[in-house]
Amino acid sequence: MTARDAIPQLGAKLTALNTDQLLRDISQQWDADITQQLVEYVKIPAKSPGFDRDWAKHGFLDQAIELARAWVAKQGVAGLTLEVIREHGRTPVLFFDIPAAGDVDPARTVLLYGHLDKQPEMTGWRAGLGPWIPVLEGEGDEQKLYGRGSADDGYAVFAAVAAIVALDKQGVARPHCIGLIETCEESGSDDLPFYLEMLAPRMGDVQLVVALDSGAGNYDQMWVTTSLRGLVNGTLTVDVLTEGVHSGDAGGVVPSSFRVARQLLDRIDDSRTGVVKPAAFNSTIPAERIEQAKQAADILGESMWKRFPWDSCCDDGGKFVFVQPVTKDPVELILNRTWRAALAVTGADGLPSIESAGNVQRPRTALKLSLRLPPLVDGESAAKTLKATLENDPPYSAHVKYEYDSAATGWNAPASKPWLTSLLDAASETYYGKPAAYMGEGGTIPFMGMLGVKFPDAQMLVTGVLGPKSNAHGPNEFLHIGYAKKLTAAVAMVLAGVR
Numbered sequence: 001m002t003a004r005d006a007i008p009q010l011g012a013k014l015t016a017l018n019t020d021q022l023l024r025d026i027s028q029q030w031d032a033d034i035t036q037q038l039v040e041y042v043k044i045p046a047k048s049p050g051f052d053r054d055w056a057k058h059g060f061l062d063q064a065i066e067l068a069r070a071w072v073a074k075q076g077v078a079g080l081t082l083e084v085i086r087e088h089g090r091t092p093v094l095f096f097d098i099p100a101a102g103d104v105d106p107a108r109t110v111l112l113y114g115h116l117d118k119q120p121e122m123t124g125w126r127a128g129l130g131p132w133i134p135v136l137e138g139e140g141d142e143q144k145l146y147g148r149g150s151a152d153d154g155y156a157v158f159a160a161v162a163a164i165v166a167l168d169k170q171g172v173a174r175p176h177c178i179g180l181i182e183t184c185e186e187s188g189s190d191d192l193p194f195y196l197e198m199l200a201p202r203m204g205d206v207q208l209v210v211a212l213d214s215g216a217g218n219y220d221q222m223w224v225t226t227s228l229r230g231l232v233n234g235t236l237t238v239d240v241l242t243e244g245v246h247s248g249d250a251g252g253v254v255p256s257s258f259r260v261a262r263q264l265l266d267r268i269d270d271s272r273t274g275v276v277k278p279a280a281f282n283s284t285i286p287a288e289r290i291e292q293a294k295q296a297a298d299i300l301g302e303s304m305w306k307r308f309p310w311d312s313c314c315d316d317g318g319k320f321v322f323v324q325p326v327t328k329d330p331v332e333l334i335l336n337r338t339w340r341a342a343l344a345v346t347g348a349d350g351l352p353s354i355e356s357a358g359n360v361q362r363p364r365t366a367l368k369l370s371l372r373l374p375p376l377v378d379g380e381s382a383a384k385t386l387k388a389t390l391e392n393d394p395p396y397s398a399h400v401k402y403e404y405d406s407a408a409t410g411w412n413a414p415a416s417k418p419w420l421t422s423l424l425d426a427a428s429e430t431y432y433g434k435p436a437a438y439m440g441e442g443g444t445i446p447f448m449g450m451l452g453v454k455f456p457d458a459q460m461l462v463t464g465v466l467g468p469k470s471n472a473h474g475p476n477e478f479l480h481i482g483y484a485k486k487l488t489a490a491v492a493m494v495l496a497g498v499r
Helices: 019-042 060-073 150-170 192-202 257-266 287-300 330-339 379-391 418-432 446-454 481-497
Strands: 081-085 093-098 108-115 135-137 144-146 176-182 205-211 223-228 230-239 312-314 320-322 342-349 364-373 399-408 437-441 459-462 478-480
Touching (some): 019 144, 019 481, 060 093, 060 150, 081 192, 150 176, 150 478, 150 481, 176 192, 192 446, 205 446, 205 481, 223 287, 230 257, 287 437, 379 399, 418 481, 478 481
Parallel strands (some): 108 205, 205 459, 223 437
Antiparallel strands (some): 081 093, 135 144, 144 478, 230 364, 230 399, 312 320
8 A cells, every 4th residue: 555545635745755775765764774773782681770889880771872973973874973972970962953854844854863871771681681691582573672671662763764774765844853862761751851951953843753662552553552651660669667676576576667668658549440539630531532542442442461471380270360450341451551540659668588587577568559640640749649648647656768769741632633643544554554543652752741831832642662562671671673663664754744
């Protein structure tokens, strides 16, 4: 299918584009070059500053950004301006500027975004895999690259530039393109507002933002992210003693610090259902997002919950029994993970390993809390409310402290203009044989909220390769290379249609 077959109304703008050749050229570059670049990138333990306090000393973020810079510099893009920008005490960013090609307004700009910092190692990788061990498995369109960061989202800078290179090879008109690749996203993009303010005068009239750091409901079509949740990360600490004491002596006298923590968490969510109770952490779901959730549920069905690696055990009759999701209604699952708050305990201190756990009443329990917020809830306000909710009037007058590390507000996409919706459907039909699908994501990309404020009139395309079982942030994370090739071509096609 050609672009003109997919959407005749855009044919005049895409007349020069050979969509089949576009995918062939992009696939060839992935096979010959990009995949190997990502293999080298996976080897770099470029953990985000929130997980590596000595990131500047270790230099891994600099290694990752230099790998990307060197590759972009070798692509021979006409008029390319490329630089790594470093401000004292801040994580570096890679910035590239590529002038418009063809008969287009040179001031109109597409901003392409990605990041190169990574989540920490995490346990549970299967034999032969590891966070910094790149492993290629499978063949052809089903090939996968395992390892931390390639899908989330080290591939972004390579895909963005490859899309531009493929268009320029055909002499297809396209807009002015700039790229902003940061190294602090997994820690909340704390340094990004500074760089946005610095670079905004060089960005021109931003018509479209393309962020390649999101998910995909399946690998069968292009997925467009319509919203992102906010996030508050922090640590709850409960102290009841100055040192551990014999549990036989203290049991029934000294309140367990774990029990106190459990009572405090009950103030946030219902331990039976997981429903987050305070109104400050909830918001009304727009009707349009509910309708999109229904459409996505029709596409995804049971895969909304079956895609997770559920544990199982044998019952008395020898039958395997799997852990069950909170509900099997795919619409409710989509809304739960995109427009409703959710609390998770992601780490703990004060709990010795089972092998070292004696009969001791522990003096302290500390829990790392991750509270996902609906897109329309202000992150800073929610963080302050969470602190007050946990600290006020503690059980038994225990010493309770909550300190939040980061707070980010979510994002709700502006309404897409017809030209963009048509382009997205055309690109998805051309390379996947199905129209684009729309769904919110449960993760957080602080950059999008920042861009929405900085460029309120820009259209937004948030998409990505994190489909079923790709497991970003967890063990066995992978990049689906076949899907990434087609997404690169789809993004190129969108760039060719921006006017």
